[in-house]
Amino acid sequence: MQNILVTGGAGFIGSNFVHYLLKAEPDVQIVNLDALTYAGSLENLPAAGCAKDLPDAEQYHFVHGDICNRELVEDLLRQYQIDTIVHFAAESHVDRSILGPAPFVQTNLVGTFTLLESARGVWGESGGFDGKRFHHVSTDEVFGSLTPEAPAFSETTPYDPRSPYSASKAGSDHLVRAYFHTYGLPVTLTNCSNNYGPYQFPEKLIPLMILNALRGEPLPVYGDGRQIRDWLYVEDHCEAIHLVLTKGKPGETYNVGGGNQPCNIDIVRQICAILDEFHPDGAPHERLITYVTDRPGHDRRYAMDITKIQSELGWTPRHDLTSGLRATIEWYLSHPEWVAAIAQQSGYNDWLEKNYAKRGGKR
Ligand code: NAD
Ligand code: DAU
DSSP, X not given: OOEEEEETTTXXXXXXXXXXXXXXXXXXXXXXXXXXXXXXXXXXXXXXXXXXXXXXXXTEEXXXXXXXXXXXXXXXXXXXXXXXXXXXXXXXXXXXXXXXXXXXXXXXXXIHHHHHHHHHHHHHHTTOSTTOEEEEEEEGXXXXXXXXXXXXXXXXXXXXXXXXXXXXXXXXHHHHHHXXXXXXXXXXXXXXXXXXXXXXXXXXXXXXXXXXXXXXXXXXXXXXXXXXXXXXXXXXXXXXXXXXXXXXXXXXXXEEOOOBOOBHHHHHHHHHHHHHHHOGGGOOGGGGEEEEOOOTTOOOBOOBOOHHHHHHHOOOOOOOHHHHHHHHHHHHHTOHHHHHHHXXXXXXXXXXXXXXXXXXXXX
């Protein structure tokens, strides 16, 4: 692993991964290709030369572009002699995929296909696949929804995606595996559960609840709030991806999860309690909880069996939900300039308005 192309490195997990990798592997060169959609921001990871905590321009390069642009992707693979691709770029929000699925098919399916074809072509023509790696970052949502008693998803659970988002991710996973079996492209995959932590765009549950509570806005809980996710602190996820890159076996998939499984309403209450402690001004924040119309086709429960990555690669999450939530809330409280910049540049308010009104709420 010498020259790494990170796609979607200006988004939530991708930017955390770039920060993580620069510390873990100080000698690598990183090229970050990102289209800077509403979800991506240089505030997460400013261009080389502008950030205090990023290395010089020799080691880190930001490229503003689309993963669906094959010519651009091939040029980058050749120009920077890329040997490793870590693919995060995606449309990632389920609610948006319900309102408008087209960009999900374009980026998640066509974009992944474009990267695979580019890697196959450029790596194939320049010495073959030895020492190369295509790592695909995917989701537990491809496995569908669990009943309360069902065992957690394992790597062999059959796919059963139920939203346009998860269907597009499932399709991309199948393509990645097909390139391993058909062409021998050295791929690895991770399917992970719900991430949370610094730099998460505030349309997702945890940052949305933190920021709405700080602004005295309603905390919109979908349906009965009893849905269950498997929460994973983003830094733990980055560590898992790094391990898979360095020790994982080509052709293999690894499930990554946090092992934390409270229901949504309990998490929202926990966020309120931590905010009451850290920011007593608006206490009790629980008074802002508002039940709103449920998400159509809302998956009830996800849970990940992480035995494989634990036993084969020795990874285990370092954060439980309480320590992760406290760290996350502290981060949002201590980065008001990031919150202000993201709110301005990304239409965050418009999105909240639209999504909330659709669910029968008024702000
Ligand atoms: P995000 O929405 O925060 O970031 C996505 C990034 O991809 C943004 O920077 C965006 O600008 C970029 N992007 C979008 N379309 C692009 C295109 N066509 N070309 C280039 N860049 C493009 O997403 P995230 O939460 O960081 O998720 C990263 C990956 O992890 C995704 O593949 C997602 O499916 C997967 N994942 C996320 C979670 C989670 O809880 N956030 C859980 C499981 C899996
Ligand atoms: O499971 C992994 C997936 O987790 C990733 O693949 C997706 O990219 C990521 O967005 C996330 O999907 P979810 O739909 O689970 O995340 P979200 O934060 O949107 O919602 C989490 C739960 O909280 C879900 O049950 C819906 C609920 N919810 C969400 C929001 C935004 C609410 O009750 N109110 C809200 O305002």
